[in-house]
Amino acid sequence: MTDHAPNEARVIPLRPGPAASGPPAPPAAAPREPLWRHLVGDVLRKERQAQERTLKDVADAARISMPYLSEVERGRKEASSEVLAAAAGALGLGLGDLLARTHAELVRVTSHRSAVPARSVRNGSMRHGSVRNGSAHGGLCLAA
DSSP: OOOOOOOOOOOOOSSOOTTSOOSOOOOOOOOOOOOHHHHHHHHHHHHHHHTTOOHHHHHHHHTSOHHHHHHHHTTOSOOOHHHHHHHHHHTTOOHHHHHHHHHHHHHHHHTTSOOOOEEOTTTOOEETTOOBTTBTTSSOOOOO
8 A cells, every 4th residue: 555645635715715815905995975865865854753744744745755755765866956845845944944954964974084175265275174165065055
């Protein structure tokens, strides 16, 4: 008899395991900016719930379908300015109120990120975290 080891299958891994050395893993992707439709939907839902009103009640008052209002609240539909005005009106808000609250929500959600350098109004130089036009977002203004 010979001293040879029995035939064994040789396994070649397709991906290196955690212990394998290789190029470093890419850094985690930066958090994405929230979508406007998600923020608007959150504001509408919070206001409706604060008023202790049902989805059906608000949809009927706004003269839009309940399933569509539900989709708007969940951020699945990009509602027109007419629909947003109707939903806001049904909640006793003006369109400007809805947009202002949505902007405030955007600021709240994104405030945990590091300040983005903004241009100084005086000399055009970059200053970290400067405020222009009363907004930390460089005078962000959205219109529907």
